[in-house]
Amino acid sequence: MNTVIIKYNAGNVQSVMYALDRIGAAYAYTDSEEAIRAADKVIFPGVGEASSAMAYLKERGLDRLIPELRQPVLGTCIGMQLMCRHSDEGDTDCMGIFDVNVERFPAAEGVKVPHMGWNSIYGYRSALLNDLPEEAFVYFVHSYRAPVCDYTVATCDYITPFSAMLQKDNFYAAQFHCEISGDAGQKVLEAFLKM
Incomplete structure (x- = not known):
């Protein structure tokens, strides 16, 4: 199986590599259009700021390439947000794979933003979540x-x-960090790679 991690200016990629290493998955880390199109599975991870990340994708034509992909694609954290229509972060037009806008968390007295740490997810409607217990705990770091x-x-x-996860056709996306979400995150990655 040929898995590609998309290379762009978003952090935390090393954690994704470690997670794939732990489950024995071979992968390439690249921004080559040819390699990405030829991959069996594509992972689009990241930590960062929406406008600068989109600018980098546009410079390399990846903003046009990613929505055209027909193999399974998994976006995580900022990767998920960039797959949406628009982000309030930097008033950024994104790729529009998911027809929804990314918004900043509303202010709430006594509640900190960013949302950072472990939290439970529920209402599963994806094959990627079939092996997870109800209300599995996963790890988040995000303000939008x-x-x-x-x-x-x-x-x-x-x-x-x-939305903790989004899905449309061959596109899957998680707001949480699969790569540092312990057993639950590993099961999501394994389910994706087995598709």
């Missing part, structure tokens, strides 16, 4: 979120319910 929408396949509550 996609509201619950038609593409939501798992939900989390923090200030307000939001």
Whole structure:
């Protein structure tokens, strides 16, 4: 199996590599259009800021390439947000794979933003979550979120319910960090690689 991690200016990629190493998955880390198109599976991870990440993708034509992919694609954290239509972070037009806007968490007295740490997810509607227990705990670090929408396949509550995972056709996305979400995150990655 040929798995590619998309290379762009977003951090935390090393954690994704370690997670794939732990489960014995071979992968390449590249921004080559040819290699990405030829991959069996594509992982689009990241930690970062939406406008600078989108600028980098546009410079390399990856903003046009990613929505055209037909193999399974998994976006995580900022990767998920960039797969949406627009982000309030930097007033950024994104790739529009998921027809939903990414919004900043609303202010709430006594509640900190970013949402950082372990939280439970529920309302599973994806094969990637079949092996997870109900209300599995996963790890989040984010100030922006996609509201619950038609593409939501798992939900989390923090200030307000939001999309913990999105799915449309061959595109899957997790707001949480699969690579550092312990057993639950590993099961999501394994399910994705087995598709």
